[in-house]
Amino acid sequence: MIRTLDDLDAEGTAVGVRVDINSPLSESGDGLADDARLRAHVGTLSELTERGARVALLAHQGRPAGDAFSSLAAHAERLDDLLSAPVEYVDATFCSDARRRVEALEAGSVLVLENTRFYSEENMSFDPADAAETHLVVNLSSVFDAFVNDAFAAAHRSQPSIVGFAEQLPSFAGRVMERELEGLGNIGERASPRVYVLGGAKVDDSIEIAETVLESGLADTVLTAGVVGNTFLHASGVSLGSESDSVVESRARDRLGLAESLLERYPDRIRMPNDIAIERGDERIEVAVEELPVDEPALDVGQRTIDAYADVFETAGTAILNGPAGVFEEERFAVGTRGLFQAATAAGFSIVGGGDTAAAIRRLGLSGFDHVSTGGGAALAMLTGEPLPAVSALDSA
Numbered sequence: 001m002i003r004t005l006d007d008l009d010a011e012g013t014a015v016g017v018r019v020d021i022n023s024p025l026s027e028s029g030d031g032l033a034d035d036a037r038l039r040a041h042v043g044t045l046s047e048l049t050e051r052g053a054r055v056a057l058l059a060h061q062g063r064p065a066g067d068a069f070s071s072l073a074a075h076a077e078r079l080d081d082l083l084s085a086p087v088e089y090v091d092a093t094f095c096s097d098a099r100r101r102v103e104a105l106e107a108g109s110v111l112v113l114e115n116t117r118f119y120s121e122e123n124m125s126f127d128p129a130d131a132a133e134t135h136l137v138v139n140l141s142s143v144f145d146a147f148v149n150d151a152f153a154a155a156h157r158s159q160p161s162i163v164g165f166a167e168q169l170p171s172f173a174g175r176v177m178e179r180e181l182e183g184l185g186n187i188g189e190r191a192s193p194r195v196y197v198l199g200g201a202k203v204d205d206s207i208e209i210a211e212t213v214l215e216s217g218l219a220d221t222v223l224t225a226g227v228v229g230n231t232f233l234h235a236s237g238v239s240l241g242s243e244s245d246s247v248v249e250s251r252a253r254d255r256l257g258l259a260e261s262l263l264e265r266y267p268d269r270i271r272m273p274n275d276i277a278i279e280r281g282d283e284r285i286e287v288a289v290e291e292l293p294v295d296e297p298a299l300d301v302g303q304r305t306i307d308a309y310a311d312v313f314e315t316a317g318t319a320i321l322n323g324p325a326g327v328f329e330e331e332r333f334a335v336g337t338r339g340l341f342q343a344a345t346a347a348g349f350s351i352v353g354g355g356d357t358a359a360a361i362r363r364l365g366l367s368g369f370d371h372v373s374t375g376g377g378a379a380l381a382m383l384t385g386e387p388l389p390a391v392s393a394l395d396s397a
């Protein structure tokens, strides 16, 4: 049974709170280009500080050697704007200076510790028992009274700050974690027919997801769009044209055979676009599949596809959306994503996977979904029935 903040005696308690505020950075790299994930955690942090907790914040940003690998100074500054509680930052995570700052925390205040991934162990995976013995967890457990995991978007990572503390301290789910588990947990018990929309450009991953959800019966129908839809059209023998075919072959990598096999095994449960949209001059031109191939790359799905998929949503019990239908960053090719995602809200319960998809619906001003996740890979793991290390750790705490 996972304990929540309802079960935590917060007054005066030094609480280590793991959040996921991993965010796109501004061009200059010294600021945040998007603060959606910081805003997502305001509820948890406000509740804890208003209840008198002494909050030490743990988080990662980027990956070693990656462009977005940075300190959390800018995150702390933004959180100070977003929270009514005082927020300070220290450029240390678990050394004696950091521990002293945690011990000196006043009730109702927040200290942002430095990026956990600045320390080598955090970039490795451990079983929870071994994670509990890492330097980060051992040192910080000596100054924390309790641990809250609110980092749903990193819940699929078995890293020390995610799975180690539950072995050492009383541990609880934060409100983001609680909400995500309510929205995405037990997906197999959600009303059917369950319809998965697989779009975007992570084609090899999406083909594997299609196999998982079809084989397990989680999905009654898989609707494909984006490069994923183009790939299944290609796998079904349709030649889209040299430009699109080469995009498909590069993105599908060695999974094209699996797409062909899935079409043979589930001909009635996988749907492909009826039409695509191309750019000709300054125009958006929609081309029926029967009129393919064309020279220009397929950059979106067309109205016939939107209408056909909308019919499916009308009778869907649950719609799960991951990946946009087209190059939504260009307004002319956002038509598919707008139409498809809006139509999906007709389903009994609509869920949007996190990451770029959640960013897309914010950018396009789309609304009406029952659950919009903060997690990309973590949401997908839950939506395909995979266990999440962070959740297992909290559950055994």
Ligand SMILES: Nc1ncnc2c1ncn2[C@@H]1O[C@H](COP(=O)(O)OP(=O)(O)OP(=O)(O)O)[C@@H](O)[C@H]1O
Pocket (backbone or CB within 6 Å): 199, 200, 201, 202, 203, 225, 226, 227, 230, 298, 299, 300, 322, 323, 324, 325, 326, 327, 328, 329, 353, 354, 355, 356, 357, 358, 376, 377
């Ligand atoms: N037909 C298309 N041709 C080329 N690119 C496309 C097409 N359709 C969608 N895309 C691109 O796919 C990208 C998003 O795909 P991606 O798979 O990363 O989404 P996502 O699954 O939501 O991401 P994440 O897993 O990070 O949440 C967008 O940048 C979009 O431009």
Ligand SMILES: O=C(O)[C@H](O)COP(=O)(O)O
Pocket (backbone or CB within 6 Å): 020, 022, 062, 063, 153, 154, 157, 355, 375, 376, 377, 378
């Ligand atoms: O942005 C995300 O998907 C999460 O913060 C996890 O980041 P990671 O893929 O670098 O572990």
